[in-house]
Amino acid sequence: xxxxxxxxxxxxxxxxxxxxxxxxxxxxxxxxxxxxxxxxxxxxxxxxxxxxxxxxxxxxxxxxxxxxxxxxxxxxxxxxxxxxxxxxxxxxxxxxxxxxxxxxxxxxxxxxxxxxxxxxxxxxxxxxxxxxxxxxxxxxxxxxxxxxxxxxxxxxxxxxxxxxxxxxxxxxxxxxxxxxxxxxxxxxxxxxxxxxxxxxxxxxxxxxxxxxxxxxxxxxxxxxxx
Amino acid sequence: xxxxxxxxxxxxxxxxxxxxxxxxxxxxxxxxxxxxxxxxxxxxxxxxxxxxxxxxxxxxxxxxxxxxxxxxxxxxxxxxxxxxxxxxxxxxxxxxxxxxxxxxxxxxxxxxxxxxxxxxxxxxxxxxxxxxxxxxxxxxxxxxxxxxxxxxxxxxxxxxxxxxxxxxxxxxxxxxxxxxxxxxxxxxxxxxxxxxxxxxxxxxxxxxxxxxxxxxxxxxxxxxxxxxxxxxxxxxxxxxxxxxxxxxxxxxxxxxxxxxxxxxxxxxxxxxxxxxxxxxxxxxxxxxxxxxxxxxx
Numbered sequence: 001x002x003x004x005x006x007x008x009x010x011x012x013x014x015x016x017x018x019x020x021x022x023x024x025x026x027x028x029x030x031x032x033x034x035x036x037x038x039x040x041x042x043x044x045x046x047x048x049x050x051x052x053x054x055x056x057x058x059x060x061x062x063x064x065x066x067x068x069x070x071x072x073x074x075x076x077x078x079x080x081x082x083x084x085x086x087x088x089x090x091x092x093x094x095x096x097x098x099x100x101x102x103x104x105x106x107x108x109x110x111x112x113x114x115x116x117x118x119x120x121x122x123x124x125x126x127x128x129x130x131x132x133x134x135x136x137x138x139x140x141x142x143x144x145x146x147x148x149x150x151x152x153x154x155x156x157x158x159x160x161x162x163x164x165x166x167x168x169x170x171x172x173x174x175x176x177x178x179x180x181x182x183x184x185x186x187x188x189x190x191x192x193x194x195x196x197x198x199x200x201x202x203x204x205x206x207x208x209x210x211x212x213x214x215x216x217x218x219x220x221x222x223x224x225x226x
Numbered sequence: 227x228x229x230x231x232x233x234x235x236x237x238x239x240x241x242x243x244x245x246x247x248x249x250x251x252x253x254x255x256x257x258x259x260x261x262x263x264x265x266x267x268x269x270x271x272x273x274x275x276x277x278x279x280x281x282x283x284x285x286x287x288x289x290x291x292x293x294x295x296x297x298x299x300x301x302x303x304x305x306x307x308x309x310x311x312x313x314x315x316x317x318x319x320x321x322x323x324x325x326x327x328x329x330x331x332x333x334x335x336x337x338x339x340x341x342x343x344x345x346x347x348x349x350x351x352x353x354x355x356x357x358x359x360x361x362x363x364x365x366x367x368x369x370x371x372x373x374x375x376x377x378x379x380x381x382x383x384x385x386x387x388x389x390x391x392x393x394x395x396x397x398x399x400x401x402x403x404x405x406x407x408x409x410x411x412x413x414x415x416x417x418x419x420x421x422x423x424x425x426x427x428x429x430x431x432x433x434x435x436x437x438x439x440x441x442x443x444x445x446x447x448x449x450x451x452x453x454x455x456x457x458x459x460x461x462x463x464x465x466x467x468x469x470x471x472x473x474x475x476x477x478x479x480x481x482x483x484x485x486x487x488x489x490x491x492x493x494x495x496x497x498x499x500x501x502x503x504x505x506x507x508x509x510x511x512x513x514x515x516x517x518x519x520x521x522x523x
Binding site for chain 1: 432437438
């Protein structure tokens with residue numbers, strides 16, 4: 001599903017965010033990307049949705065070389081790769097329902113699809129009862145679930161979560177992780193960039209460890225630290 | 227359908243979210259359009275005034291008393307063939323004397339002319355030009371005829387013609403310059419209005435980009451908002467224009483009477499269409515410029 005071949009990302013000031021990264025993630029995988037701040041986790045995520053281009057190497061998502069996509073095809077790539085962030089990125093003036101429906105509307109879905117897919121995604125994250133609330137009326141976990149529903153409503157092939165539990169308490173963190181596992185069981189490839197050793201160690205899933213932009217460890221049933 | 231509703235709602239929401247800004251932009255655009263319309267009418271008036279003056283440009287060819295009628299007719303036919311010439315009139319010796327008598331009757335400084343025994347005035351051909359700028363050439367060609375026994379003298383007014391041509395040139399270049407400035411100011415106002423609207427909705431745009439909305443759909447509400455500013459501006463400008471058309475026409479009626487221009491319904495309708503078209507184009511164009519700059523980042 002995702003292949004990085006010899007990928008480096010160098011910023012104009014000369015620092016490397018990623019260096020000689022080779023990585024293959026099969027469809028249906030669940031992968032933790034771990035490493036300290038500045039190790040290159042977020043850069044990796046941005047390459048996958050073409051928010052950034054690699055300096056050298058190839059990034060292939062669902063058979064497409066991301067760097068070679070014409071600008072007009074970038075939206076199509078992003079419909080395949082859902083993203084969830086630490087800061088949720090919800091629109092404060094829209095309700096839970098409207099936040100989720102918004103993604104479907106602006107990607108050109110018809111009214112019936114918008115209603116059905118929004119309800120399905122909200123049911124999946126367990127927020128149907130809260131659908132008429134505004135983000136400020138929700139807990140952090142509920143806000144993150146709304147963001148996940150927005151990504152899932154698009155039925156993405158890949159879900160990328162960048163520090164999804166960074167702002168959440170331990171109990172809520174587990175809710176979100178369980179939800180990510182469930183999404184993965186339903187067939188979506190899931191990448192989770194995280195600092196949270198506890199959840200990585202508890203789940204024993206594939207772990208890709210980045211350090212100063214290099215992959216220093218890639219284990220099938222890994223732990224947070226070697 | 228859902229998309230269309232979204233674009234319409236987002237455009238209206240954008241326009242009404244920052245009412246002060248929207249009203250200020252609309253008023254500025256309206257002001258520009260009123261100035262534009264005023265300028266177009268003024269320019270048209272001046273252009274037709276100049277055209278009227280150009281029609282008065284003429285050359286006079288004095289004819290020898292010895293010339294035969296057949297020779298004069300042949301010369302006249304030859305001059306009439308020139309495309310720059312609109313009309314050639316023959317003024318006989320008697321006509322010339324008659325004109326002088328009529329002039330003398332109204333002017334005390336010209337003495338009594340009944341005392342003149344014989345008629346000293348020559349016959350002439352009066353040539354009206356369709357193209358004032360050809361005056362020099364035509365006069366030059368006719369001067370070559372002097373001494374042939376028919377033409378004794380050619381009289382023209384090169385200075386007057388040059389001045390007229392200068393005025394025409396200044397009017398058209400000045401017109402283009404003013405038009406260019408209006409265009410620039412209107413575009414500038416709309417580009418800035420939309421830039422602020424884009425800034426106010428940058429979070430929404432970011433999410434749209436993340437979930438895979440196309441640039442076209444992201445831009446559509448803003449382009450529509452720009453056109454909305456243009457439309458309201460144009461409506462306001464036309465209100466002022468139609469309100470002013472009556473009084474302006476009335477006060478200018480004497481001036482306009484002598485000119486082939488008037489603020490009639492025909493001109494007003496074309497002006498209205500022009501103002502609306504211009505405003506919509508500026509609205510859409512300005513918004514597109516703003517969006518392109520933002521999305522290219």
